[in-house]
Amino acid sequence: MNMVALNSGGTPQLMNIRQILLEYLGHRQVIIVRRTQYELVAAGQRAHILEGLLIALNNLDAVIETIRQSPDSEVAKLKLIERFGLSELQAIAILEMQLKRLAALERQKIEDEYKEIQATIEKLLLLLQNPQAILAVIGQETEELISLYGDERKTKLIKGKIGEMSDEDLIPEEPTVITLTQTGYIKRLNPTAFRSQSRGGKGSIGVKMKEEDVVQSLLTASTHDTLLMFTNLGRVFKLKAHEIPESQRQAKGTAVVNLLSLQAEEVVRSLLVIDEVADTDKFISLATKKGLIKKTAVQLFSNIRQNGIIAITLNDDDQLVWGKLTSGNDDILLITHEGKCIRFGEDQVKSSQRDTKGVKGISLRASDYVIGVEAVNDSLEKTDHLLLITENGMGKRTPFSQYPRQKRSGLGVKVADITKRTGLVAAALRVDESYEEVVISTREGQTIKLPLSKKSIPILTRATQGVILMRLKETDFVVAVTLTLKEELS
CATH class of the missing domain: 1.10.268.10 (Topoisomerase, domain 3)
Known part of the structure; x- marks a missing residue:
């Protein structure tokens, strides 16, 4: 010493x-x-x-x-x-x-x-x-000090191997909310920053943004979780959730370019939460705007350089739009902006290296593109639902049994009765009993949190439009939806 x-x-x-x-x-x-x-x-x-x-x-x-x-x-x-x-x-x-x-x-x-x-x-x-x-x-004076202030040892000496302590060991593990805007501002929030409201409410300001900026992604995680950030150019970066600066609810956040080594035309399009211990035997399924799909083992994303690595090779007219964690035996659902959905077995997509192209997952109209990717299995099909939120603030839950299995690269089936009243699809997410609330954000920065109950968001068939979840101005529309887990709220 x-x-x-x-x-x-x-x-x-x-x-x-x-x-x-x-x-x-x-x-x-x-x-x-x-x-x-x-x-x-x-x-x-x-x-x-x-x-x-x-x-x-x-x-x-x-x-x-x-x-x-x-x-x-x-x-x-x-x-x-x-x-x-x-x-x-x-x-x-x-x-x-x-x-x-x-x-x-x-x-x-x-x-x-x-x-x-x-x-x-x-x-x-x-x-x-x-x-x-x-x-x-x-x-004598030392003995007097001991009698006055001496007490039992508060720390415990535990035998073990000598090792290094990382910065993460000093950071408490707690739930957090990550938000990302289209112009590249990211921030970390405490989940209590949002208040729960009744269906049809106006919402509260969730993100302070520059003029014409909109919320792109909003997800929940633990401060010790790993965030994989997939860009439109097919690259992926890795950050710990706690490395994102924590901000107040109405703060603008930190520019992503200050955290990642992005190229001139490169922007983050998708955030994915990974548990580096529990998810080592899983895959990351990636979808492109043109409906291509590929899957890659999670282990191939373990060593990501500071300047990022290739997650998928893209055609010149395509870009990466989404990523999901899958087991290898799931059914993959691709949901499009114009309200189409195709469901096919994950075994129809061979696992490939990071720097490879995808295969066709769904055939699209020229004006359509993929908005979401979900993974389900036989067990989840009996208990889970597909939560659908449209741009005009309407929503519903639909049983997965209403989405038939098809061969990959088909046209798919309708997810809802899409009209001018509903607007196009803004988000499609799998929900189960572990989720308690849904957080919806709009282009103008309004945010509302709703309980996932039959009263707030009913279970309806594919052919229906849904119910009004959030009343919006004519100039406003939904841009981001995320779910909160019950254990994160306790």
Whole structure:
């Protein structure tokens, strides 16, 4: 054990535990000597005053006569000094002495105090002359401190292998909300920043944005989770959730370019939360705007350089729009902006390396594009639903059983009765009993949190439009939807 401390000469010095204890002991000796010297001076001054008072009491009549014959106190002081051999301090003390101290009892108190002061002076002188006595005082005072402030050890010593402590070990693991805007501003929020409301409410301001900016992604995570950030150019970057600066609800956030090494025309299009311990045997399924699909093992995304790596190779007229975590045996659902959905087995897509192109997942009209990707299995199909939110704030939940399995690259089926009233599809997400609320954000920065209940968001068939979840201005529309888990709200 080594540490740097100031030695007795005031110079910084590297010391081991024995050296620093000796320095501290020497410091305590100096303190006690100085304190003793101070107390000795104070005791000597008090003894001197008491000696003068005793002289006055022993010559009381003469002192009174001298004072009565003096025209003022200054003359009286000088006469007392001259007649009784007193010092100026003693003479002043006699003149200031109250008449009640002339009583016999008060005289005895003065004599007793004088004896005590003499004993104290003798004790202090002996202490200054004996270094061993000073060490004994240090020990005694240390024992007194222990009796006053000593308590049981609060920390526990646990045997284990010596290892390094990372910055993450010092960061509490807690739920958080991550938001990303289309112009590239990202921030981390406490989930309590949003208030739960009734269906059809106006919402509360969720993100302060630059003019014409809109919320693109909003998701929940743990501060220890890994965020994979997929860009429109098919690259992926990795950040820990806690590395994103935490902001207030109405703050604009931090520019993504200050966190990632993005190219000139590169923007983040999708955020994915990964548990690097629990998700090692899974896959990341990626979808492009043109309806291509590919899957890659999560392990291939473990070593991501600071300047990112290739997640998918894209055609010149295509871009990456979404990514989802899959098991390898799931059914993949691709949902499009114009309200189409295709469901096919994940086994129809072979696992490939990161720098490969995808295969056709859905056939699209020229004006249509993929808006969401979900993964389900036979077990989830019985309990889960597809939550559909349209641009005009309408929504519903639909059982997955209403989406038939097809061969990959088909046209798909309708997800809703899409009309001008509903607007096109803004988001399509899988929901189950583990989710408690849905957070909806709009282009103009309005945010609303709704409970995932039949009363707020009913279960309806594919052919329906849904119900009004959020009333919007004509110029506003939904741009981001996320879910909160029950355990994150506890």
